Amino acid sequence: MDNVDLALVGGGGAGSLVLAALDRHDLRGLRVAVVDPVRKRGQDRTWAFWGAPDADLEPMLSASWRRVEVTTTARRRVLDLAPLRYAMLRSGPLYAWAAEAEQRLGVSRIDAAVGALDDDGAGVTVRDGDGAALVRARWVLDSRPRPPRRPGRTSWLQHFRGWWLGSPDPVFDPGRAVLMDFRTPQPDRGVSFGYVLPVSDRYALVEYTEFSPALIDDAAYDAALRGYATLLGLDLTALTVREVEDGVIPMTDAPFERRPSARVVRLGTAGGATRPSTGFTFSAMRRQAEQVARAVAAGRAPVPRPAYPGRHLWMDAVALRALDRRAVGGPQFFDRLFDRNPPERVLRFLDGATSPAEDLAVMRSSPLLPMTSAVLGDAAGRLRARLTAASGSRDRSRADA
Template identity: 80%
Template sequence: MWQRGRVNRVPVDVDLALVGGGGAASLVLAALDRHGVAGLRVAVVDPVRKRGQDRTWAFWGAPGGDLDPVLSASWSRVDVVTPAGRRVLPLAPLRYAMLRSAPVYDRAAAAERRLGAVRIGAPVGALHDDGQRVTVHDPDGRVLLRAGWVLDSRPRPPRRPGRTNWLQHFRGWWLAAERPTFDPGRAVLMDLRTPQPARGVSFGYVLPVNDRYALVEYTEFSPAVLTDAAYDVALRGYAGLLGLDLAALRVREVENGVIPMTDGPFVPRPSPRVVRLGTAGGATRPSTGFTFSAMLRQADQVARALAAGRPPVPAPAYPGRHRWLDAVALRALDRGHVGGVEFFARLFERNPPERVLRFLDGVTTPAEELAVMRSSPLVPMTGAVLGDAADRLRGRLRRDRVPQ
């Protein structure tokens, strides 16, 4: 039995190993439990057991899902604010929801116990896949376990750098007030009145849990992160735009994050029996940084496949045409073909809210995507399409010239 991170003399042998124990693995464990996957030998390998509130996910979907009992809040309408004014978007039949990490980790821990999973508290190095089983090593080369399949959610860069490489980076304050301050019936999805960076787009948003407690966040889509001091200045400025008196509020928690936004290709299946999940498996939408909904789909598909006796290989997180649209949008923003405020303002002004949310989630039909494309500035986006095509051709020619 594995004890306190010491290397076992006899490696564990399992059917399924989850390498990394964060959000993606936690969702898989809960899905395995929910779908009643029985008789499966499972191991979780991570030097840290995730607990508590270390992150917040926001996503949209129809009410009545499995996560409803553990949501922190949800909203049937949201605001999109630009310098030109405020739009209130009714989301029915969808809703926007906020989920904090603690209940996700708690559910995973309970599922782990019910599944009888083995937990190995050690970092992972190389994965050796012989096509029949995968041998999982620690960074010193010692064997930790052998598994029929490995689901690897450790962060990894794309296979090669993208033509555009941005980041979604942010800082949020959980603000507590002594008296009613926030409107719990409505979230601010995107507030584009913030000062815009020279290269990129910035916005704020507000997710109220109740009238005295809310997450207020500043976000940028841009090539590089800011200093701690710059994030705090930006947050104070955004609080001022909201009319909040910070002297009368208490910062109870601070959240920070950096998410890749790139058209570089991620490899979801690097070898026959290793499957990557989360950002490493392509779950992050390149043009927005949204990840949670795709992770949730991946987890459900893995569990359903195993319950049916099939390989635990989820479908691609987003259709190929969406990855192309993302590459074009990133290029247009990065090269200055279109301003970020104009791009997102037109997206919400010229499309029904449900279409926008479905598009951002990667589940629209080609007809819906054509409508979204028509709502964007035609001439600048055409330039981005042509530039992207030329870059793809040059990249293909360079790779063809490399000796095999």
């Protein structure tokens, strides 16, 4: 069994970004192992995010846009994102970048599924499903999907299906992306919208997304996509579906355990990188990776900061509660958000980068009475949770006495 400084359990997006960050900081002497039964390659997913142009990511982007569209049944709004831009990164270039970083860093690969992480305080033994030791590491970064520490007061899902559509004729506008198009039929409990990311005038990702408590079936996703394509004026008989993408992302106020033991650190969605109100994850994963690499370079523990400020997670919990209780409609909520704030402020807020003063401006732009009700309901829910936890603790104490 090998001994390493750092074991990455999971070689997907979060693990790939860590490898790239370690390589960028030239940490050649670090002993690193990646433990994953699958060697990630090719296009298995697409990330969309916003930010300033970036020298590292720029060559890997499939496309980026300075203008995005937010549409409701009432109006179409085209937003200028300068100085930011909206960008799309497919997984293939990121996995290839990580593979090159692996070679330069001399990373060990262990093609096995992990069953247990035994942390004795001095290090972690990574074991397979049968209990056999795979590697011993000073620190483990675990990016495998994991449920939250406890159920949330509101637990929704962002679930979607997208078609990569090819056309023999120019039918898409590559100069702008459709960020949210709320002309789709709205579910009884939840929010739906369409989404268009054009790579060229003949090739684009067209997607149907729902924020709701439960998934729908395959036939419903396909019917929704056909309906949205019709709204866009697309003739599907003249287009080719080249690829299909599906996904499910948690949207919940439940807490995720960022550090389940002394030397195990979780990254990605399991480490809190997914923004509860939107499902966006990539930017936070990248921040986590950079913070890990800087900490290692400085001789510190590879523990990134929380992905989002606590006040933003509270605001997300309130917004989710308002949507879940139907106190506010999803299209109206997002329409007001973009109508009453500069686009850059909205995007930086959703990325967790706004100041407290900007957060107050965002709060003021939301419907006052429904959101006040949601704030009070959230406070009552938190109080009930504390009382329930305290009662359970007392009961266990009596049982042990």
